[in-house]
Amino acid sequence: MNGSTTVEDYVKTIYGHTEWQPESITPSALAARMGLAASSVTEMVKKLAASGLVTHVPYGAITLTDQGRALALRMVRRHRLIETWLVESFGYGWDEVHDEAEVLEHALSDRMLDAISRQLGQPTRDPHGDPIPAADGTVRLPDAVLLSQASDGHRGAVVRISDRNPELLRWLDEHAVRLDAPIEVIERRPFGGALAVLVDGHPLDLGSDAAAAIWLAA
Amino acid sequence: MNGSTTVEDYVKTIYGHTEWQPESITPSALAARMGLAASSVTEMVKKLAASGLVTHVPYGAITLTDQGRALALRMVRRHRLIETWLVESFGYGWDEVHDEAEVLEHALSDRMLDAISRQLGQPTRDPHGDPIPAADGTVRLPDAVLLSQASDGHRGAVVRISDRNPELLRWLDEHAVRLDAPIEVIERRPFGGALAVLVDGHPLDLGSDAAAAIWLAA
DNA sequence: TCCCAAATTTCGGCATGCCGAAATAATACG
DNA sequence: CGTATTATTTCGGCATGCCGAAATTTGGGA
Ligand SMILES: [Mn+2]
Ligand SMILES: [Mn+2]
Ligand SMILES: [Mn+2]
Ligand SMILES: [Mn+2]
Numbered sequence: 001m002n003g004s005t006t007v008e009d010y011v012k013t014i015y016g017h018t019e020w021q022p023e024s025i026t027p028s029a030l031a032a033r034m035g036l037a038a039s040s041v042t043e044m045v046k047k048l049a050a051s052g053l054v055t056h057v058p059y060g061a062i063t064l065t066d067q068g069r070a071l072a073l074r075m076v077r078r079h080r081l082i083e084t085w086l087v088e089s090f091g092y093g094w095d096e097v098h099d100e101a102e103v104l105e106h107a108l109s110d111r112m113l114d115a116i117s118r119q120l121g122q123p124t125r126d127p128h129g130d131p132i133p134a135a136d137g138t139v140r141l142p143d144a145v146l147l148s149q150a151s152d153g154h155r156g157a158v159v160r161i162s163d164r165n166p167e168l169l170r171w172l173d174e175h176a177v178r179l180d181a182p183i184e185v186i187e188r189r190p191f192g193g194a195l196a197v198l199v200d201g202h203p204l205d206l207g208s209d210a211a212a213a214i215w216l217a218a
Numbered sequence: 219m220n221g222s223t224t225v226e227d228y229v230k231t232i233y234g235h236t237e238w239q240p241e242s243i244t245p246s247a248l249a250a251r252m253g254l255a256a257s258s259v260t261e262m263v264k265k266l267a268a269s270g271l272v273t274h275v276p277y278g279a280i281t282l283t284d285q286g287r288a289l290a291l292r293m294v295r296r297h298r299l300i301e302t303w304l305v306e307s308f309g310y311g312w313d314e315v316h317d318e319a320e321v322l323e324h325a326l327s328d329r330m331l332d333a334i335s336r337q338l339g340q341p342t343r344d345p346h347g348d349p350i351p352a353a354d355g356t357v358r359l360p361d362a363v364l365l366s367q368a369s370d371g372h373r374g375a376v377v378r379i380s381d382r383n384p385e386l387l388r389w390l391d392e393h394a395v396r397l398d399a400p401i402e403v404i405e406r407r408p409f410g411g412a413l414a415v416l417v418d419g420h421p422l423d424l425g426s427d428a429a430a431a432i433w434l435a436a
Numbered sequence: 437t438c439c440c441a442a443a444t445t446t447c448g449g450c451a452t453g454c455c456g457a458a459a460t461a462a463t464a465c466g
Numbered sequence: 467c468g469t470a471t472t473a474t475t476t477c478g479g480c481a482t483g484c485c486g487a488a489a490t491t492t493g494g495g496a
Contacts (some may be wrong), residue, residue, distance in 0.1 A: 463470100
C-alpha cells in the first residue's frame with residue numbers, strides 16, 4: 001500500500017520542492033534531491049500514482065494529490081517537530097538535527113509525537129524557521145523574501161534559513177545570523193558578487209549561496 | 219555487512235533465549251520466537267554465521283559468538299533503556315512499551331541513547347526488572363528464582379516479570395504484583411493448579427502462566 | 437540395525453527498491 | 467522543418483528478506 005519509509009520520503013521531498021515556490025517537480029529534479037537514479041524515480045512515481053499520492057502524465061511533472069499532500073504534511077510535521085525536540089531537549093545544534101530527524105520521523109509513534117509536541121508547548125516553527133504543520137495538516141508560511149532577491153535597503157528579521165547545508169548553518173551562527181536577527185540590505189555588488197548587509201547593526205558580506213538560503217520578513 | 223534491523227533482531231532474539239537459562243537455541247525455536255518460517259531462519263543464520271555473529275553447524279543449534287553477543291547486548295541495552303524512558307518520560311504503562319521500543323531500538327543514534335541514559339540517571343534495570351547492560355556490554359543478572367519453581371515458604375521480592383504478555387502485565391499490576399513487591403509462597407496446589415502466595419501480605423492465587431513469568435529474589 | 441517422524445535445509449519464487457544501459461519521447465536550435 | 471541534445475522511460479539485473487514445497491538429515495523407537 002502506501003506508507004513505507006521510502007514512500008514517506010518521496011512525498012516529503014516532493015512537498016519540500018513546492019513549499020516556497022510552488023511549481024511541480026520534474027522527475028530529474030526529484031532524483032537529484034533524493035540522490036537516486038532517474039530510473040528509480042520513474043518507477044516509484046508510477047507506484048505513487050497508482051496508490052493515489054501523486055498525479056503524473058508520462059514525461060510530465062509530478063504533483064501531489066490531496067492525499068499525497070496530507071501524507072507529506074504529516075511527515076513534515078514529524079520531521080520539524082523532531083528537529084525542534086532534538087535542539088530543545090537534547091542539546092543538538094541546529095546544524096546537527098537533520099539526519100537524525102530523517103530517521104526518527106519514520107519511527108516515532110503518533111502517541112510519542114503528540115507527547116513531544118505537548119512537552120515543547122506545541123511549537124509552530126522548527127530551529128530553522130520552517131513552519132511546523134498542525135496535526136490537522138494546516139500550515140501557515142510566513143510572508144518572506146529571499147535575501148538574495150531583496151531590494152537594497154530592505155529591512156526585516158530572519159524568518160527562515162535553509163537547513164540544507166550544515167556548514168553554512170555553522171558559519172551563519174558564528175556570524176550572528178540566527179532566527180529573528182534583524183537584517184538590513186546595504187548593497188548588492190554586481191556580477192554575482194557578495195551582498196553587503198547589516199546583521200543586528202554589524203556589517204557582514206554574504207556570498208550568493210548564503211544569500212539564497214536566508215529569508216527575511218517581507 | 220552486519221547491523222541491519224533484521225540482523226539486530228535476530229541476535230537480540232538469540233541472546234534473549236539464553237539470558238535466563240543458558241542453552242543455545244535451535245532453528246525451530248528461533249523461528250517460533252521471531253514468527254518466521256523455519257526456512258527463512260536457516261538462510262539468515264547462514265548469513266549471520268558468515269559474518270561471524272553466530273556459530274552454527276548444519277542441523278545443530280545456534281550460538282552467539284563474542285561479536286554476536288556484543289551486538290546483542292548493545293541492542294538489549296537500547297531496548298531496555300528505551301522502555302524505561304517511555305515509562306519515565308512519556309507516561310507509558312509497563313505493558314505498553316515493548317512494541318514501541320522494538321522499533322526505536324533500531325532508530326535512535328548512540329548520541330541520543332547516551333543522552334537518554336544520562337537523563338534517566340543511568341538506570342540498571344528496565345520497567346520489567348530486566349537488567350540494562352552497561353554501554354561496555356557488561357550485565358549483571360540478579361540472583362533470581364522463577365516463582366513457578368520456588369519452594370513452599372520461599373520469600374523474596376519480585377525482581378523480574380516477563381514482558382511477553384501485556385495482558386498479564388496489566389492483571390499483575392492490578393493485583394499489586396509489581397517490581398520489588400515482597401512475595402511469600404504459601405502453597406503449591408497439585409496437578410498444575412494455582413500457586414497460593416502472599417503479595418505484600420495479601421493472599422493471591424496465581425495460575426501457572428503467571429507463576430512462570432515472575433522471578434523472585436533468591 | 438532399520439525405519440519413520442520431526443527438524444532442517446534447499447530450491448524456486450515473490451516483494452521492495454535500487455542501478456546502468458538502451459530505447460524512446462520531448463525540446464531546442466540551426 | 468529536421469536534427470541533435472536532453473529528459474524520461476523501459477528493461478534486465480542485483481540485494482535483502484521472506485515464504486511454501488520438496489529434499490535431506492537426524493535421532494528415537496521397534
Ligand atoms: Mn526520512
Ligand atoms: Mn528544519
Ligand atoms: Mn521489551
Ligand atoms: Mn526490533
